[in-house]
Amino acid sequence: MIRIQPQDFDPGAELAAFSSGKTSVGGICLFIGLVRDYMGHDPEAGSEVRAMTLEHYPGMTERQLEAIEAEAHRRWPLEDTLVIHRHGRLEPGERIVLVAASSAHRDAAFEACRFLIDWLKTKAPFWKIEHTQDGDAWVDAKDSDDAAAARWDK
Amino acid sequence: MIRIQPQDFDPGAELAAFSSGKTSVGGICLFIGLVRDYMGHDPEAGSEVRAMTLEHYPGMTERQLEAIEAEAHRRWPLEDTLVIHRHGRLEPGERIVLVAASSAHRDAAFEACRFLIDWLKTKAPFWKIEHTQDGDAWVDAKDSDDAAAARWDK
Amino acid sequence: MKVLYFAWLKAKTGVGEETVTAPPGIDTVGRLIEHLKTLSPGHAAAFETLSVVRVAVNQDYGGLDTPVKAGDEVAFFPPVTGG
């Protein structure tokens, strides 16, 4: 399932609904991405991020995420998948994204969950602008994200 | 943190407590293992599992899990880790284990989470006995678990 | 056709969405970009460095050679940074 929304979500409630009553599921892997309070990779070097705003492309976002989800089901024997992604203004510590995959086997759950977030990061049309004391700055795409997604090319 | 207990846990409450108020955390990876209702890898071939009982070695379990957790922190830049493992009688669909890792970066969170469950599966002294209509049977260790753990040897 | 701009391409062009009636012969993304660059200095600036511009035609990723025609939805944006 795909959900794009400005409001926060309750990971516990999502997880409970995701795993309930499936006696063929052996494992659930879940990833939550959060807003950090500094720019870039180095907390010492990066300016303090006071908030960020996530813009997206309504319509294409759903279309791309559904394609990513379908690809995960094609590659692994999954019971279920879930992607929730927020947009709008977010402050440090807030949840941005949740991805989850369940399967009879833990390797499939782990692999699919990581695949979902890796592909989402390079294919889903979201853009972050960070608000710092020095002004607003669009976040640059990271080579490490391209490399992470490229792991799954085949 | 390590917890060994017979009672169930609330993954939502655990997750909320695990992630609360850390603005330096970029990602949380969480895995939950559940009791399946069939023996082995093939739902068609495996006898129906009505319940299982998990025996453990009190004292050594905590000691080994603490060592596994310390090793994860040595290998990756983690904010926090959590391992909860139940023992006693469990029915299909019930939660057995939760492992979680949080980090500034998602790769570290994913890798550490998978490392924790892989090592736990081959080093933590738990043994499963499955209760089926044909009687009780101790679960054999899986070569695939040894292979999964061996990935982390270095 | 409908042309959309996101993130800093929206800031540079000054528009989020515009209806463009392309002259005859505008049948690929590359040719459409050449036309769009003539619309305003902001448009020209937005398309100055094409290596950092991504395009989607009818909500699927495309490239400079992707065909476009009247009625299409064409979106321009920087590399994505969600998740």
Added chain:
Amino acid sequence: MKVLYFAWLKAKTGVGEETVTAPPGIDTVGRLIEHLKTLSPGHAAAFETLSVVRVAVNQDYGGLDTPVKAGDEVAFFPPVTGG
């Protein structure tokens, strides 16, 4: 020393925990096993196939050559199957 058995080793020996006063010269896990096998037919059966028996001395994994001495806690069990 204190000797513990888990899972099917407990079922075969018929005991979960026993205090063993080993004869002189029992200074390794391997020699301890030879002694334990003499305690009962169940003990002998439990140690019949050593390839499926794991050992921990004072709660750390060991092998046949691991030293043991009076006061140690020695545990025997099958390969683990938790998680």
